[in-house]
Amino acid sequence: MTKAKQELQNMGKKIVADIDKGKNPEIELPVRALSNVIYDKKTCLLTMGKNTAKRYFFNVAHTKKFMQTVEVAAISKNLLEEGKHASLRDVFYMAKRTIPNTKINVVDEQNESDKAIEDMELITGCAREWLNINANKMGSVAGKVVVEDSGDTIDWSKLGSGGWSIPSNVEHIKFEKTKAKYIIYMEKAAVWERLHEDRFWDKNNCIIMSSQGQTTRGIRRLLQRMQEELKLPVYVLTDFDPWGIYIYSVLKYGSISLAHITEKLAVGGCKFLGITADDIIKYDLKRHFIKFEDNDYKRLAQITKYDWFKDNKAWQRQFKMMKDFKAKAEIQAMSARGISFISEKYLPDKIKKEDWIE
Amino acid sequence: MKTGRTIADELATKQRDISVSEFFLKNRHLLGFDNPKKALLTSVKEAVDNSLDACEEMKIAPELKVIIETVKDDRYRITVEDNGPGIIREHVGKVFGKLLYGSKFHRLKCSRGQQGIGICMSPDTLVPTANGNIKEIKDIVDKEKKEDIFVLRPDLKLSRQKISTFFKVKAPPYIVKLNVLGGKEIELSPENPVLVKTEQGLDWKRADCLSKGDYVAVAKTLDVQPSEEPYTLSVIDKHELRAGNPELIKDIMCKLKKKYGSFIKIAARFGIKKDHVMGFTKRPLMRNPELSLLVRFAEDIGYKKEEIYEKATRVGRLGNYINIPVKLCPKLFRFAGLIAGDGNIQKKRKDRRGQNISFWNKEEALIQDFKNITDELFGINARIIRDKREKGSCVQFSSAVAANLLEKLGLPAGRKCESFTIPPLLLQASNMHIAEYIRGLFDAEGSVSGKRGDISFMITNEKVIRHISLLLLRFGIHSTINKAGKHKRLIISGRSNVKAFNEKIGFISPKQANRLKNALKKECKSHPIMLVYPKMGQCILNAEKSLGMSHYALRCGQAKTELLGKKYMAYDTLSKIFSTLKSKAQKKVPAELQEIYALLNSDIGWSNVANVEFAEPKYDYVYDVTMARGNNFVANGIVVHNSASAMYGQLTTGKPIKIWSRISPKKPAMYFELFIDTRKNEPNITKQEEIEWPEKEHGIKIEIELEAKYTKGKQSVDDYLKQVAIANPHTHIIYITPEKEVMEFPSVTKQMPKEPKEIKPHPYGVELGMLMKMLKESKANTLSGFLQTDFCRVSPNVAKEICDKAGVDIKIKPGKVMPQEVESIYKAIQNTKIMSPPTDCLVPIGEEALEKGLKKEVAAEFYTAVTRPPSVYRGNPFVIETALAYGGSLESDDLVKIMRFANRVPLLYQQSSCSSYSAVVDTAWRNYGLGQSRGALPSGPVLVLVHMSSVWVPFTSEAKEAIASYPEIIHEMKLALQECGRRMGLYIRKNIRAREQKARVNLFESYIPELADSLSRLTGGKKENIAASLQKMLKKGMKNIISDAMSGIETDKKGDEK
Incomplete structure (x- = not known):
């Protein structure tokens, strides 16, 4: 019996024990909020604090969530027993049904079952991938690497214009061969396509990887594994705005909502390559500024105050400059200097000069 | 040429595809078609x-x-x-x-019946009647003529209604003189309302409450039913008039002779001399018979009078014979029009009966035209006298009969400008006749300005000019009257007016016609009457947007931003915009504009009030009439309310x-x-x-x-x-x-309301007109004394301050204060600090009594009532009370019902224009547990009661159906409603808590089997056992569980502390 299955059964047994004792059945789980997330200065990672909350069945505010969590646990246990994988959406439909003689559904919308799955991760200490629940695939990769996935050997340099799409569960992937010297991870799929078309990875002997927007768990785990197992440095390329910087922050330090599994996801050694405020001045990108809006200011203020950025002078300098610009810029603004400017000039220069922020 | 009728018909058919019924339904009560x-x-x-x-x-x-x-x-x-x-x-x-009528007008006391109606107008007010006549109201009332007059229907069309009752009342101490831009004026008693267009819609407003800039309804077109063309002979004086048609005379005499046998017998039969009869046919005493005699003869042998009138086409006296048209034909009207413009009629010095008729003009074409007409009408070859010095010519002839005919058409001999009138004969003629008359008049006397693009006509006789203005309305031509010293000028401006003149009347004079053609090419001065509509510009822009056209394509000559704030617009601009929009929308009126379109196509327009002044009437009586249906009519071109007693x-x-x-x-x-x-x-x-x-x-x-x-x-x-x-x-x-x-x-309390005390008016609450009236009627010897005795809260010092500020002698007799001084006293009062009026004169119902009253008539769960402390608006003390009933038999899905009272009298109509309605809408009922969408009444099982007790309840109109929105009043109402709301909110929340507890138990019961099922799958335990244990817990520990559940949030926090 796997650890995951064991944990699920323990949770169920504890509830049944409560019921048998005539005690209001309860589930204890860590509080998922910024207040209960601790930044560990030694490991440079975000970890879950010790605050927990109890969820009771006989409580109007809790009862539905209680029921949903137990239901999802039962579904998950079933998946593990049968050795099958389900998507988040599948789980939603497996749980969704109407309680007899009422108009109440066990779950009404997918975010309810998603929340229940996250709760289960907290309770059992297992990432959902181990519970055989996968997210959608997202993100592409290309480079001089050969891997083995479920018995197939895949060469990341021979996959045409689309590249290899990264699965949500990367635990079983084995790295066979690699000639690459570093990895560039970028926020924008469009930029990845640009670099791929220019065969940047071939010319510079590296790996390029992207997802659209926030980094998925699969990519984070893959990056972490490549950093640790292949000893490759990871460079991050995002837009020059608070949201881009947060992508870097999540990658490096972990996120608040997934603080409980940070150790398995964080890419501690990654470096922020661009775009920096200095790049904007250097390459005269001010013309392509997008004006800040209210929520941009708010987000920037929040990020500036994060524990892990608070004492970082390099970052504080960037934040200050961004605040003074009152504007943000996209990576694609670089295309104004020529469509292949980014692959031929910008990136090689940055890496050569080791011009990054940590 | 299209006649006015066909155009109107076309418009009417086009209009049918618009659903306007709903719109008019709203205005129904205003227009007095009260059921x-x-x-x-x-x-x-x-x-x-x-x-x-x-x-x-x-x-x-x-x-x-x-x-x-x-x-x-x-x-x-x-x-x-x-x-x-x-x-x-x-x-x-x-x-x-x-x-x-017996209003307690001037008594300030909290009683139910106050503020009466005394609605009347000055004796010389002109009332157009359905047959085209224009009469002074005095004549209508004194002769009790049940004429058909024009009444505004709820669809804003003018219809003809028969007068049913007449009113003649002693003139009030002062009257209101209302001047409207465009020269219309009317004198009304102060209480008489006129129809005004406000941002909210149509409303009746008392004459003394009107102010400069208000828009009042004026008739835009009058659809008359003219009488038939009368016989010329039935009109002219027949004294000594002789017929000169030999065949007719011969025919009659022959038949007469056949009947009676001899002239002697005929003479005996008609009581005249034999020679007289013989002379009609036989020489040497050959003489034409007197017309009256000829008629008698003809009737005796079976002819009708009309047959003679038809055949006797040549008449005259003493050998001076002329032809006459059988009936008063249009040509004759043109003849009269030309004479009215540039003609002259003078008695011959030598001849007692002879009259010289002449027509002067500089234009040769008109001179020729006039000569041709005289030839055609009277068979006279008139002389043309050329006057080289004046560069004009004159057509002259002499005929007593023609002069007599002209006199009947309002043109007596002598100084034309003074004696010139527009008599009923003319007024009752058909539009075709009128058009000929006006064309003649304007050909001769009118002028067209190419620069301004208008047509004007000047004369000193004001009455005539007002009549002509009303006559022009029949063609849908709206004219304005300017006073320039002694002269009055009638102006037709605005493209649609000038165009209508061109199409329906026009000119014969080539010079004038040419000028008119040129004038029409130009951008004309804007139409004198406006269409007012709130958010008009916004509506147009919306329509434009929904049709997907660019603003430029509209070509209205106004920028978007300029149009956005527009509330009114001239008719012409608006018509132009509509035609553009309609062509784009395939002849359909865009939904956004249907109401405006309906107003545009109504029979009334809206004119700015130029001046309102108070004056002493110069007559003893004022007059009014009522119709069986409708409570308004057109007088002096303005839509005025009548005695509001169709019911009466x-x-x-x-x-x-x-x-x-x-x-x-x-x-x-x-x-x-x-x-x-x-x-x-x-x-x-x-x-x-x-x-x-x-x-x-x-x-x-x-x-x-x-x-x-x-x-x-x-x-x-x-x-x-x-x-x-x-x-x-x-x-x-x-x-x-x-x-x-x-x-x-049944009665539920023995406690009688305390008797209201009568108080004197507070100076702040008095209107200008009222002040005049009080001054006139005061018994005080000095102005200071008047202020102190006739008002409350005026001390000698305050009286002195008012007089000083107004610059009026403190010792002057109240009756001798001049009107201008009254105005400055009025202003001085507003600028003087005066103590608030006493409030012990108010009689609220009381919270307890109100709640009892509500309880006995409305079955609900919860009742509450609030009486506010007295407050003051414009010097009038008032008290607001509200009460509220919740639940029970009241429908929970409906909007909240409002009961409104003023001095204990229920107000049943016009809820939405009442200040209590605004107060209810403005209160945030969501805070008290009711649903409420923005700007609407809240919904829920609630009945709200609002009562205003005051010595003077400010009603929005004479119908006394809604309380006017003074900020002080709305404020008090809101405070009272909020208190009621708070009490209700507490009740509702308590109620909800109990309901929720029950729901909670049900919730757990339905979740238990689900949880048991999941748990058994997770742990392999028996589903039934788990469910049974949970059920047991629920039953046993219901109280614990529930209280636990209530404190669920707290347990969370405890967890945090761990």
Whole structure:
């Protein structure tokens, strides 16, 4: 019996024990909020604090969530027993049904079952991938690497214009061969396509990887594994705005909502390559500024105050400059200097000069 | 050429595809097509109000009996009986004063019936009648002519209605002179409302409340029914007039001779000399017969008078014969028009009867035209005299008959400018005739300005110019009148007006016609009347957007931003915009603009008030008329309200009003029958006798029969009496419906409302007109004394301050204050700090009584009432009370119902324009647990009651149906409503808590099997066992579990601390 299955059964047994004792059945789980997330200065990672909350069945505010969590646990246990994988959406439909003689559904919308799955991760200490629940695939990769996935050997340099799409569960992937010297991870799929078309990875002997927007768990785990197992440095390329910087922050330090599994996801050694405020001045990108809006200011203020950025002078300098610009810029603004400017000039220069922020 | 009629018809058919009925439905009450239902209600209301006031004044707990019986289909008998003090003979008439005129205008006391109606206008007010005539109202009333006049219908079209009653009333101490841009003016009694367009919609506004810039309704077009062309001979003076058609005379004489045999016998038959008769046909005494005699002859042998009129086409006196047209043909009107413009009629010096008729003009074409007309009409070859020095010519001829004809058409000999009139003969003619007349007049005297693009006409005779202005309305031409010293100028400006003139009247004179053509090419000066509509510009822009056209394509000549704030627009600009929009929308009017379109196509337009002044009337009486349907009519071109008593007209059409009265058990009861002389506005007691009325110690019983309609539901008598019972919990009412259903509204409190004290008016609350009236009537010797004795809160010091500020002598006699001084006194009052009026004159119902009243008539779960402390608006003290009922029999899905009262009288109509409505809408009911969408009434099982008690309730209109929105009043109402709301909110929350507990248990019960199922799958334990254990827990620990659940959030926090 796997650890995951064991944990699920323990949770169920504890509830049944409560019921048998005539005690209001309860589930204890860590509080998922910024207040209960601790930044560990030694490991440079975000970890879950010790605050927990109890969820009771006989409580109007809790009862539905209680029921949903137990239901999802039962579904998950079933998946593990049968050795099958389900998507988040599948789980939603497996749980969704109407309680007899009422108009109440066990779950009404997918975010309810998603929340229940996250709760289960907290309770059992297992990432959902181990519970055989996968997210959608997202993100592409290309480079001089050969891997083995479920018995197939895949060469990341021979996959045409689309590249290899990264699965949500990367635990079983084995790295066979690699000639690459570093990895560039970028926020924008469009930029990845640009670099791929220019065969940047071939010319510079590296790996390029992207997802659209926030980094998925699969990519984070893959990056972490490549950093640790292949000893490759990871460079991050995002837009020059608070949201881009947060992508870097999540990658490096972990996120608040997934603080409980940070150790398995964080890419501690990654470096922020661009775009920096200095790049904007250097390459005269001010013309392509997008004006800040209210929520941009708010987000920037929040990020500036994060524990892990608070004492970082390099970052504080960037934040200050961004605040003074009152504007943000996209990576694609670089295309104004020529469509292949980014692959031929910008990136090689940055890496050569080791011009990054940590 | 299209006639006015066909264009109007086309417009009407085009308009049918617009659904405007809904829009007009809203305005129905304003235009006074108040249904018979309202007549019944108003009668009951007035009688009940009167009884309640009378009882309370004598400290008698009112016991009323209201009976409505069906007499015939739509005829009802109302009987209202009370136990009040009864009425003595001298006061019987006042029962009707109550219904019509006897307002307690100047008494500031919290009583139900206040602020009456006295609506009338000056004797010389011109009223256009349906046959085209224009009459002074004095003539109509004095002669009691039941003419058809123009009444504005609810669809904003002018229709013809017969006058049913006449009113002649002593002139009030002052009247209001209203001047409207475009030269219209009218003198009205201050209470007389006129129709105005406000941002909210249409409304009637008292003349003394109008101010500069208000938009009043003016007639835009009048659709008359002209009389037939009369025979020329029926019009002219026939004295000594002889017929000159030999064939006709021969024919008649032959037939006459055949009948009687000889001339001698004929002479004997008609009582004339033989020679006289013989002379008609035989020489040597050959003479034409007198026309009158010829008619007598002809009638004797079976001819009709008209046949002679038709054949006698040549007439004259003493050998001076001319041809005449058989009927008053259009050509004759043109002839008269030309003479009216540039002609001259003068008595011949030598000849007693001879008249010289001449026509001067500089234009050769007109001279020729005039000559041709005289030839055609009269067979006269007139002389043309050329005058080289004046560069003009003159056509001259002499004919007494033609002059006589002209006199009948308003053109007597002598100085034309003074004696020139537009007589009924002309007014009643068809549009074609009028067009010829006006064309003649304008050809000769009018001028076209190419620069301004307008047509104008100048004359000193004001009356004529007003008549012509009204005549032009028949062609849909709207003209303005300017006064320039002695001269008055009539101006036709605005593209549509000038175009209409061109199409329907035009010019013969090539010079004028040419100028008009040029003028039409230019951008004309804007139309003198406007269309007002809130958000007009916004609506146009929306329509433009929904049709997907660019703003440029609209070509309205106004920028988007400029258009956005527009509330009014000239007719021409608007018509142009509409035609562009319609062509784009395939001839359909865009939905956004349907209301505006309906207003545009109505028979009325909106004109700016230029000036309102108060003046002393220069006449003894003022006049008014009413119609069977409709409460307004067109006078001096303006839509004015009439005596608002179409209902009253109905009242008096039936039987007399019967009154039983007993003032004391010791005295016998009296019985009266009463009629109202509407012309004098006085009651007439037609019967009076002592009767037995043993069951009654004192009281009065009134019986009225009227045409009406009885209904149930909203705004019914039933509803009204129920509301009376709520607001007057000390009153006992028994009500028998026409269906013989007996309803009893018992009294629930013995406590009588305290008697209202009468107070003097506060200076802040007095209007300018009122101040004038008070000054005139004051008995004080000095102005200072007047201010101190006739007003409250004015000390000698304050009086001095007012006089000083106004710059008026403190010792002057009040009656001798000049009108300008009155105005400065009025202004001085507003600028002087004066103590608030006393508030002990107010009589609120009281929280306890109000709640009791509500409880007994409305079945609900929860009741509450709030009485606010007294407050003041414009110097008038007032108290607001509100009450609220929640739940029970009230529908929970409906909008909240509002009951409104003013001095304990229920207000049933015009809810949405009442300040109480705004106060309810503006209160945030969501805070108190009701649903409410923005700017709407809240929804929920709630009834809200709002009562305003004041010495002077500011009603929005004479109908006394809605309270005007003064900020102070709305503020007080809101405070009271909020308090009621808070109390209700507490109740609702308590209620909800109990309901929720029950729901909670149900929730757990339905979740248990689900949880048990999941758990058994997870752990392999038995589903049934788990479920049973959970059920047991729920049953056993219900209380614990629930209280636990309530503190669920706290347990969370404890967890945090771990």
